[in-house]
Amino acid sequence: MFGGGKQKPLVGLDIGSSSIKAVELKGSKQGYELMSYGLEPLAQDTVVDGAIMDAPLVAAAITSIFERQKIKTKNVATSVSGHSVIVKRVTLPLMTEGELYDRIQAEASQHIPFDITDVNLSHQLLETVDSQMDVLLVAVKKDKILNHTNVLAQAGKTPVVVDIDAFALQNCFEVNYDPDPGQTVALLNVGASVMNINIVRGGVPLFTRDVSVGGNQYTDALQKELDLSFEDAERLKHGENIAGVAGEQRGTILRSVSDILILEIQKTFDFFRATASGENIQRIYVAGGTARVPGLLDLLREEFAMPVEELYPFRKIVINPGRHNEDEIRELAPRLAIAVGLALRSFDP
Ligand SMILES: Nc1ncnc2c1ncn2[C@@H]1O[C@H](COP(=O)(O)OP(=O)(O)OP(=O)(O)O)[C@@H](O)[C@H]1O
Numbered sequence: 001m002f003g004g005g006k007q008k009p010l011v012g013l014d015i016g017s018s019s020i021k022a023v024e025l026k027g028s029k030q031g032y033e034l035m036s037y038g039l040e041p042l043a044q045d046t047v048v049d050g051a052i053m054d055a056p057l058v059a060a061a062i063t064s065i066f067e068r069q070k071i072k073t074k075n076v077a078t079s080v081s082g083h084s085v086i087v088k089r090v091t092l093p094l095m096t097e098g099e100l101y102d103r104i105q106a107e108a109s110q111h112i113p114f115d116i117t118d119v120n121l122s123h124q125l126l127e128t129v130d131s132q133m134d135v136l137l138v139a140v141k142k143d144k145i146l147n148h149t150n151v152l153a154q155a156g157k158t159p160v161v162v163d164i165d166a167f168a169l170q171n172c173f174e175v176n177y178d179p180d181p182g183q184t185v186a187l188l189n190v191g192a193s194v195m196n197i198n199i200v201r202g203g204v205p206l207f208t209r210d211v212s213v214g215g216n217q218y219t220d221a222l223q224k225e226l227d228l229s230f231e232d233a234e235r236l237k238h239g240e241n242i243a244g245v246a247g248e249q250r251g252t253i254l255r256s257v258s259d260i261l262i263l264e265i266q267k268t269f270d271f272f273r274a275t276a277s278g279e280n281i282q283r284i285y286v287a288g289g290t291a292r293v294p295g296l297l298d299l300l301r302e303e304f305a306m307p308v309e310e311l312y313p314f315r316k317i318v319i320n321p322g323r324h325n326e327d328e329i330r331e332l333a334p335r336l337a338i339a340v341g342l343a344l345r346s347f348d349p
């Protein structure tokens with residue numbers, strides 16, 4: 001969204017609240033090939049709701065990924081999400097790019113609940129219908145961007161692109177799934193603390209929303225209900241057995257949190273349907289670590305009565321089996337979707 005333009009190798013770097021993910025790709029004859037990837041866990045409260053609280057720790061984790069994976073590229077594409085990000089679709093009368101440029105500040109100040117001088121603003125023409133045009137406005141608080149770029153600088157990296165999670169997710173989806181221009185799908189990225197929702201038709205984002213729910217809520221509920229440590233609750237959530245806990249107990253607690261998640265998705269879909277007349281969501285793709293919570297995808301299928309699948313970020317990316325451990329990649333896959341979407345920015349025209 002901000003920056004980019006020049007075609008040079010970029011490392012996709014996703015600073016999540018439970019871990020940092022890095023992905024580097026290269027162009028190949030078949031399309032794209034995975035060069036390197038890495039994931040570095042973060043201690044709790046290092047990143048809270050997308051805000052970096054402990055900058056030196058995050059900088060050290062970034063440095064450590066690059067060293068371990070022997071990544072030489074210093075230019076990175078990163079992304080932000082949450083309350084400091086506003087995405088609005090506005091309909092304007094048809095005008096030239098120059099006229100739009102002049103108008104955009106005034107337009108944004110009507111739609112964005114922050115002081116316009118405090119945000120970085122960008123816009124993108126989505127569609128023109130008859131004498132009107134739909135324009136996507138994206139505003140990100142400057143202090144949010146600085147929070148990320150300062151840490152990258154501390155780690156000796158150069159932030160070339162600052163994207164937003166929902167668009168990185170969409171980019172990852174488009175390259176891997178070649179979406180049918182007429183099909184409307186919902187892309188979800190459910191991490192530890194945030195769920196990004198992006199409803200898209202073909203390559204056009206129709207509605208995005210970030211909700212503060214995620215995997216931590218499952219862990220919290222297991223901890224509280226069963227009086228467990230964070231680590232034991234995480235292990236239980238991942239399907240391991242913990243002495244004294246019956247499978248049924250675990251299932252009931254996970255289910256109650258999944259219901260909260262589903263309610264948020266339902267509210268978003270309802271709002272979307274009410275504002276975008278005639279649009280019909282046909283399929284759901286789920287990325288993020290929480291996609292793997294036992295039973296969640298089945299519940300989504302039941303609740304929304306449509307196909308639901310885990311988004312596989314390497315569907316169209318060649319993985320050299322001599323170089324990478326494919327089992328490990330399959331294990332981490334949904335958590336790498338944003339980093340893949342960001343790494344793909346290297347190839348943007
Ligand atoms: N196999 C699994 N089963 C259940 N939960 C899992 C599994 N793998 C990861 N998770 C959960 O997924 C979450 C981490 O996912 P992810 O890496 O996408 O989040 P993040 O990017 O760090 O967080 P956020 O984007 O919300 O800041 C954690 O809550 C973790 O417990």
Ligand SMILES: [Mg+2]
Pocket residue numbers: 014015016017191192288338
């Ligand atoms: Mg994340």
